[in-house]
Amino acid sequence: MYEDIKKVWKWIDGADAVLIGASNGLSITEGLHLFADNQVFEELFGDLKRKYGLRCILQGMGARWPTEEEKWGFWSRLVHHYCGKYQETQVMSDLKTVIGDKDYFVVTSNGECHFELCGFAPEKIYEVEGNWLTMQCAARCHDRVYPWGELAENMAAAEQGGRVPSGLVPRCPACGGPMQVHMEFENFIPETESQERLEAFLKQYHGKRLVILELGIGWRNQLIKAPLMRLAAAEPEARYVTVNLGEIYIPGEIREKSCGLDGDLAEILHRLAKERMGETG
Ligand SMILES: [Zn+2]
Incomplete structure (x- = not known):
């Protein structure tokens, strides 16, 4: 070797x-282990594990969350932990x-x-x-991506019980519909x-x-x-x-x-x- x-x-x-x-x-x-139900996952998402049966980060990323407040609650906690606090x-x-x-x-x-x-x-x-730090229109009504790292920090600070305040939920500036993180999901740009x-x-x-x-x-x-x-x-x-x-x-x-x-x-x-x-x- x-x-x-x-x-x-x-x-x-x-x-x-x-x-x-x-x-x-x-x-x-x-x-950062996307597939693992390990100690770090328990510490970060233990409450969501018990509430939704979430088994790993990857599952949360692809989940259809019941509300936008819960979707951004998951994502902002993830992004705050692995990007905002990253050393x-x-x-x-x-x-x-x-x-x-x-x-x-x-x-x-x-x-x-x-x-x-x-x-x-x-x-x-x-x-x-x-990547995790940009977002796009969930319907892909237009092809622009928007940074949301600062918003993620604000959301993470305000999140309670897995939900962010409705006032912080982003809307598409063009069609007014929901946004999603710019990762390879449906309608990916x-x-x-x-x-x-x-x-x-x-x-x-x-x-x-x-x-x-x-x-x-x-x-x-x-x-x-x-x-x-x-x-x-x-x-x-x-x-x-x-x-x-x-x-x-x-x-x-x-x-x-x-x-x-x-x-x-x-x-x-x-x-x-x-x-x-x-x-x-
Ligand atoms: Zn749109």
């Missing part, structure tokens, strides 16, 4: 740019150290905005399934602008030394992993690095230019960061 870390570090050090792909394995490493974690600090001053782009299905909150440039992030920026980035580094760094993406992932593997196959100078615990999959056609790091994401990024800092071990 240590030899592999050294090899990957050399690839990154010699790269013209790094394309980061990240999925829920990174969120879990940061302590950069060691794993994100290490990732920033590893990238250093290289040009980069982030493709992620994670909606919690931790890349932005850690100082990654918003114009270099493509959130494939939207696709992230076309950031997708175009990703395409421009790939064009800029076509034929160059591009390192594709995949963080916590399950081996079956079609949304991000499959396109990244195709990109690795198509780009002659590309290197493909996948970091995941117990789930490393590298197809034969790109094996020569790839490296799989099977282990704890936080530990591996920490060791890569140490390589940059010129330390060993």
Whole structure:
């Protein structure tokens, strides 16, 4: 494993740019587990668990809440906890150290905005399934998204028993109908602008030394992993690095230019960061 870390570090050090792909394995490493009924979920949503039978965050995100006050009660509590109160974690600090001053782009299905909150440039992030800090018309009567982070903080401060005051419930400025968080639900407005920026980035580094760094993406992932593997196959100078615990999959056609790091994401990024800092071990 240590030899592999050294090899990957050399690839990154010699790269013209790094394309980061990240999925829920990174969120879990940061302590955000969308599927788990764990201690953190109990502390944050224990009352909603007992009232509605809520089993995990993901279920709450997709739920049809009885009222808008309850819908925004759930969302504002979630956003306040994981975005408003968010402090950069060691794993994100290490990732920033590893990238250093290289040009980069982030493709992620994670909606919690931790890349932005850690100082990654918003114009270099493509959130494939939207994000938690913007909202849109639930009927998609028009294609604009609106930031609501400040509103979320106001809602979270005023929320009682899972409900926000009716006066804080947002309405669509165009049709007056309900709003929803800009995530991949029904009527989702696709992230076309950031997708175009990703395409421009790939064009800029076509034929160059591009390192594709995949963080916590399950081996079956079609949304991000499959396109990244195709990109690795198509780009002659590309290197493909996948970091995941117990789930490393590298197809034969790109094996020569790839490296799989099977282990704890936080530990591996920490060791890569140490390589940059010129330390060993
Ligand atoms: Zn509308």
